[in-house]
Amino acid sequence: MITKITxxxxxxxxxWLDHQPKTTALTEEQMQTFVLATMHESKIEANEELKNDILNGGPSMERLFYNRVKACHTYTITFAVALxxxxxxxxxxxxxxxANYLQYKAKKMGKGLLRMQDIGMHILPYGVFSRDTMREAWDRQKCSHNLGSDNILDHNEAQGTIEIKQG
Structure with a gap:
């Protein structure tokens, strides 16, 4: 267990996560979402009603993802990526x-904004991480409770080397 934040x-x-297989196939519904988000990214970005729903609607994974990136990271995403x-x-x-993995990839790619093309062609072109990999990744980021949050992914000071400098 991690006992010091660096x-x-x-x-x-x-x-470590980047070296794990990203070969779990998307379901038909997920694939449809990815294809539509890619094909219609500019329309999604121009749709104020949809963006307002994501930002101000009830609880949703889209809202959680978009707001997590906005509040906790130094890269940004399109609403299509959030979907x-x-x-x-x-x-x-x-x-x-x-969200943290995308921060790492954005830094490696030298991009402050990730679009669907980045996700589909460069970050997750062949599939996604398996549930087992995600469970192991969750366990690998745990740290001592006396450091505050027990998740290093919640510590901004643990992201210093992948921070994207603005300016």
């Missing part, structure tokens, strides 16, 4: 893990 903890965690990523996450923990 600026490279999330990067090390994400490096697609929400389709593959089942729990707030998975949202947190994928």
């Amino acid at each position: 600026p490279d903890l999330v990067e090390k965690w994400a490096e 697609a990523m929400a389709s593959i996450t089942r729990t707030p923990g998975e949202v947190t893990m994928y």
Whole structure:
């Protein structure tokens, strides 16, 4: 278990995750969401009603994903990415893990904004992480309770090496 927070903890965690297979096939519904989000990304970004629903509607994985990235990370995503990523996450923990993983990938790619093309062609082109991999990833990011949150992914100071500098 992690007992000291250092600026490279999330990067090390994400490096491990990045080396795990991303070959779990999307369900038909998830694939449809990814395809539609990719094909209609500009229309989604221009749809104020849809964006308002994501930002201000009731609880949803889309809202959780979008707001997690906005509040806790130094990269941004389109609303289409939030829709697609929400389709593959089942729990707030998975949202947190994928949001952190995308931070790592955004930094590696030198991109402050991730679009559907980035997700589909470069980050998750062949599938997603298995549930077993996500469970192991969750266990790998646990830290001592006396550090505050017991999840390194909730510690901003653990993301220093993958922070994207603005300017």
